[in-house]
Amino acid sequence: MKKIIPLVILLMGFGSIIFFSSCNKTGTVQAPGSVTKQSFGTLPGAPEVNLYTLVNHSGITLKVTNYGCRITSLLLPDKNGKCADVVLGFDSLAGYLSNNPYFGAVVGRYGNRIAKGKFEIDGNQYTLAQNNGVNHLHGGLKGFDKVVWTAEDFTTANSVGLKLHYLSKDGEEGYPGNLNIEVTYTLTDDNQLIIAYKATSDKATPINLTQHSYFNLAGAGDIKAHELMIASSKYTVVDSTLIPTGELRDVKGTPYDFTTVKAIGKDLIATGGIPIGYDHNFMLNTKGLSDLAVRVVEPVSGRTMEVYTDQPGVQFYTSNFLDGTITGKYGRVYTQYSALCLETQHFPDSPNHPAFPTAILKPGETYLTTTIFKFSAK
Ligand code: BGC
Numbered sequence: 001m002k003k004i005i006p007l008v009i010l011l012m013g014f015g016s017i018i019f020f021s022s023c024n025k026t027g028t029v030q031a032p033g034s035v036t037k038q039s040f041g042t043l044p045g046a047p048e049v050n051l052y053t054l055v056n057h058s059g060i061t062l063k064v065t066n067y068g069c070r071i072t073s074l075l076l077p078d079k080n081g082k083c084a085d086v087v088l089g090f091d092s093l094a095g096y097l098s099n100n101p102y103f104g105a106v107v108g109r110y111g112n113r114i115a116k117g118k119f120e121i122d123g124n125q126y127t128l129a130q131n132n133g134v135n136h137l138h139g140g141l142k143g144f145d146k147v148v149w150t151a152e153d154f155t156t157a158n159s160v161g162l163k164l165h166y167l168s169k170d171g172e173e174g175y176p177g178n179l180n181i182e183v184t185y186t187l188t189d190d191n192q193l194i195i196a197y198k199a200t201s202d203k204a205t206p207i208n209l210t211q212h213s214y215f216n217l218a219g220a221g222d223i224k225a226h227e228l229m230i231a232s233s234k235y236t237v238v239d240s241t242l243i244p245t246g247e248l249r250d251v252k253g254t255p256y257d258f259t260t261v262k263a264i265g266k267d268l269i270a271t272g273g274i275p276i277g278y279d280h281n282f283m284l285n286t287k288g289l290s291d292l293a294v295r296v297v298e299p300v301s302g303r304t305m306e307v308y309t310d311q312p313g314v315q316f317y318t319s320n321f322l323d324g325t326i327t328g329k330y331g332r333v334y335t336q337y338s339a340l341c342l343e344t345q346h347f348p349d350s351p352n353h354p355a356f357p358t359a360i361l362k363p364g365e366t367y368l369t370t371t372i373f374k375f376s377a378k
Contacts, residue, residue: 033057054153072089158190229296234283305375
């Protein structure tokens with residue numbers, strides 16, 4: 001007995017090292033259950049830009065930078081323990097500074113579009129940048145994806161995490177109110193990435209924060225064979241500039257029906273649009289965090305991602321605008337359908353649609369919302 005126990009402990013330790021190193025592409029060995037911080041470059045007049053590496057006890061490595069609150073890398077084992085980086089991004093800060101598809105960022109103050117950059121609250125008119133054709137997109141010219149957040153890492157008995165903070169000043173990008181924001185990433189040992197958002201404002205303001213990671217659960221190729229389920233029976237119909245017309249249309253009999261599992265490529269062409277692909281907000285049937293909102297399975301690796309959220313919608317985007325002009329990590333050229341985004345959110349342009357759930361945060365209220373990405377492989 002005495003001999004068996006140390007042997008078991010040795011084997012357990014050895015096993016976890018093998019599993020861990022199989023999911024570590026950088027060659028640096030970091031202890032499970034730890035967070036490390038390294039410099040990721042500097043920006044004039046801004047706090048230090050760092051890259052945080054979070055390793056849980058179950059073989060997942062997550063990298064986050066406080067520039068734009070961005071997830072830069074997510075190393076996930078497949079069903080055989082083989083590792084792949086399942087998010088698009090860059091190795092260096094320079095990559096993020098010179099390219100603009102919001103890779104891995106938290107976008108805001110208002111994620112997605114506001115028609116013509118205009119809205120009204122309590123009789124006051126506000127004008128924001130028209131940075132996407134005639135519309136306002138993802139917070140404007142310098143949204144939350146392009147600012148440096150302050151960050152503090154933490155560990156608990158069964159998780160590793162990073163808490164980020166940013167004060168968006170009254171009038172920043174045209175939005176009203178000093179908005180104090182906290183975003184917490186928690187990676188648990190049962191492979192959940194919990195993203196908790198909290199904010200308060202001293203003036204009524206629209207707010208719609210979301211996580212803009214581009215996932216490819218194969219770590220290569222395109223996402224057409226990924227199998228998708230979205231618990232949504234209606235989507236918001238959009239005009240040619242991707243602004244909702246106000247119509248909530250039944251997905252039944254349309255390419256937008258993912259109520260039962262379907263390969264993303266199956267009806268992709270039938271979506272039409274310029275460029276062709278999914279870039280739509282789905283109204284979720286779910287009633288809160290305990291209901292499964294989305295499931296994506298990559299059939300070859302078995303990697304699976306489930307999304308749970310308390311938000312009313314999710315933007316499903318198949319990276320239609322990636323056109324081969326960006327080269328990211330591992331020298332990979334990013335083209336259409338290289339990845340998919342699942343941006344849990346309020347409906348686009350909701351400040352101009354009184355019938356949509358409201359996204360206005362008032363003074364004295366606290367904006368609190370959580371989205372969970374849960375990973376497994378079978
Ligand atoms: C939008 C796309 C946009 C993309 C930018 C998505 O959230 O829905 O239309 O091109 O973000 O990266």
